[in-house]
Amino acid sequence: MTGIVRIAALAAVGLAAGAGLGGCGSPSEHRVGVTATDSSCRPATTELRAGRLTFAVTNKGTKTTELYLYAAGDKVMGEVENVGPGTTRNLTATVPAGDYQLACKPGMEGSGVRTDVHVSGGAM
């Protein structure tokens, strides 16, 4: 019983830590808008600087979508799901220089509508 209570305390601390982290993101992080529709996935720019990136994806389609950032071999660098039509959600990931793909997945299925993005230079 006490074990379970202890686990609960840990979980509560975890949730609270999650709340705390929200307030202290690095001010130098770069934000990139991404517009998703049922058939397209357009970042405001495809040339990005390495570091902590936040993609703010706005769903202008009619289906719920997800946004993935893939490295080579479809390694998941970041993902945000449950982007309902009309809403905007954020995907934050720390991204080193290299070639990546942004994938929007209208209907939250399949391999998605992909756009190549290039990340260069920049201090981590």
Add this chain to the structure above:
Amino acid sequence: MIVRLLPNFLIGLREGLEASLVVSILVAYLVRTGRRRQLPPIWVGAAAAVGLSLAAGAGLQLTARSLSFRAQEGFGGVMSLVAVACVTWMIFWMRSQARNLKGDLQGRVDLALVGGGLALGTVAFLAVGREGLETALFVWSAVQAAGSGPAPVAGAFLGLGVAVVLAFLLYRQSVHLNLAVFFRVTGAALIVVVAGITAYALHDLQEAALVPGLHALAFDLSHIPHLGADSLLGTLLRGVFNLSPQYTWLQLAAFLGYLVPVMALFFRPQRPARSAVAADGPGPVRRPTEVHASR
């Protein structure tokens, strides 16, 4: 309006069901066994999870930040695994109580429950909290979008509302079941739910690359019409049983690796209690020694 309302409604429904069904079964169990005074810890646990999630979600979404992807997925995965442990404990705790319910043993049961309140509150907290952050982020994103149209926020809250109503109806239905049937049905259903949560947790951990095998798919039915994650059936399967139309091999192994042994343990013949549970309902002819051997 409607094209934007429905998808948001389905997300709200799914997330709401994921959070509320385990709690509704727990509440039904306590009411059904005459322990309404054990309910407050459940409400406190659930409310704490909702409050913390909304606060954390607001801190992130409304300041346009997000946790790093790996942190969020890892957090969700670990929370889900802890929820698996707790709800499994709850299932077998309910089972062990099932045979002690009647007559002169009532006092002993109540004694055992003194410390049980905290444990029950914890189960409720985890059942609601494990997906709470994701739900809160979705809710806040819908609230934020209200400036450019009411459909997302209306859909989100309608979905959550319908989920709560469905959970309430489930509670209402289940408290009328014969007690022995109630224990079997809710126990078996919870085991399927928890097997689903186990697979779900592994998917989170695989996406966070804390566990390998994300692209080794056992099956993918998401392209089948009306089964995908954004369809009504897909929503209900995921919301009620945590089943997704696409599993990796590791998820499938975890699902079965939980489901089969736990189901077998749950339905294993149990030592007969000193007094019979069977007094509760008509049912087939039961001698006390057969009560728990009958499946």
